Amino acid sequence: MRHAADRQGQAPAKTVLEPAEIRRALTRIAHEILERTNGADDVVLLGIPTRGVPLARRLAERLEHVEGRPVPAGSLDITMYRDDLRLRPARALGHTEVPPVGIDGRIVVLVDDVLYSGRTVRAALDALGDIGRPRAVQLAVLVDRGHRELPIRADYVGKNLPTSQRELVRVLLTEVDDQDAVLLGANLTATARGEEAR
């Protein structure tokens, strides 16, 4: 991922979401979650590392702000469930932190920065199955850039971003990158694609 980012640094990148737009998108998603789940009673938010985790935390803050009670948020690393482990060098594992309430019988909302091929979400569903049995699983993403390779769709989308497969979408978040922005870069080789598909 870092490798792709370095190349990204050389290519001209266009900002497609400003900090205020990211903020508004997350607020809207939070309200949609409340509507669809009748007040987020049984909701557990699980962010997919790296950038899904701070997004899940931000959504939890907004839900708490509106409903006046805490909504559990955690993280779910999917590295060991990826379908491309054989194809690339071993990766370091991310952190999995399931809230103490667990996920059995709850509505799990998976949170990720970019939805692309859908393979990350497929892996996340497998990982969830080894932790417990949620009543329902939903998906929230900040950016949906299309080009799905699996029958997967998001329940909550911050922004639909039509892209070509040669382009690279980068989400920057203050917690990880010291600034909020969504960037769209061009001129990338096909090899960058898998790195950013997560």
Next chain:
Amino acid sequence: MNRHLISAGDLSLDDALLILDTADELARMSERPVKKLPTLRGRTVVNLFYEDSTRTRISFEAAAKRLSADVINFSAKGSSVAKGESLKDTALTLEAMGADAVVIRHSASGAPHRLAGWVRGSVVNAGDGAHEHPTQALLDAFTMRRRLGRLDGIRVTIVGDVLHSRVARSNVLLLSTLGAEVTLVAPPTLLPVAVGSWPCSVGYDLDAALPKADVVMMLRVQQERMNAAYFPSVREYSRRYGLDAGRMALLPEHGIVMHPGPMNRGVEIAAEVADSTRSTIVEQVANGVSVRMAVLYLLLSGSEVTQ
């Protein structure tokens, strides 16, 4: 990372930390109701054990199975080796069976190194002669980091039969990479000749070393190898180099006691010390599985690219 794990000395600081961090995450996953991960599905791990070993073999077997790899156990007793097959021929047989990793324990130092030249898969050294036992050193470092919170700058005293110990050598190499200070304490007869070139200091007085030690690691007195009169008697050894409750009290408050097992209670370690809260001996076994999972995962995933 290298494709093989033969010596703890081959690991860079980054490699070692990657293994320990990966093991940390895997240890947390082992607390879940479903402990199995699909990561190495379809891969084959062969346990090739020329020496008896229960805990190491079981530990590797559990690690490989938790990652969904297929495990083939090959022990020298009652096999083609007993009929005189050479290591190379055995290796070629395993190769033909499609082994993705071979975990080897052998009485001859250097056997894993030779094996690595004959097979296409990864070779993991599970103990070769008096040479090395890198996964033991990794699990020891992992245990220390969990108990003490860090490895950089900690002081580790390793006590006992360093001469015959592959555990001691691997620990010295790995711990010095990780920034720990290692002191070996042993009767002069049980230190290797070349110990002066190891990245550690050497002492002969256990009581003097204990007050400064964050970790004291007791090595097993390998009684099967004690036929050359390295010390006058077991009692004499135990009095000077054994860890009893009185000696343990000399450790700083946070100091921990480790032992790679199997223990000789009453020889190098007193029963009350082995069973005390400072002892990490049972933890070491549990941590062994997580560390070996990390090693197998890091060696095997993505390996098709390098081949």
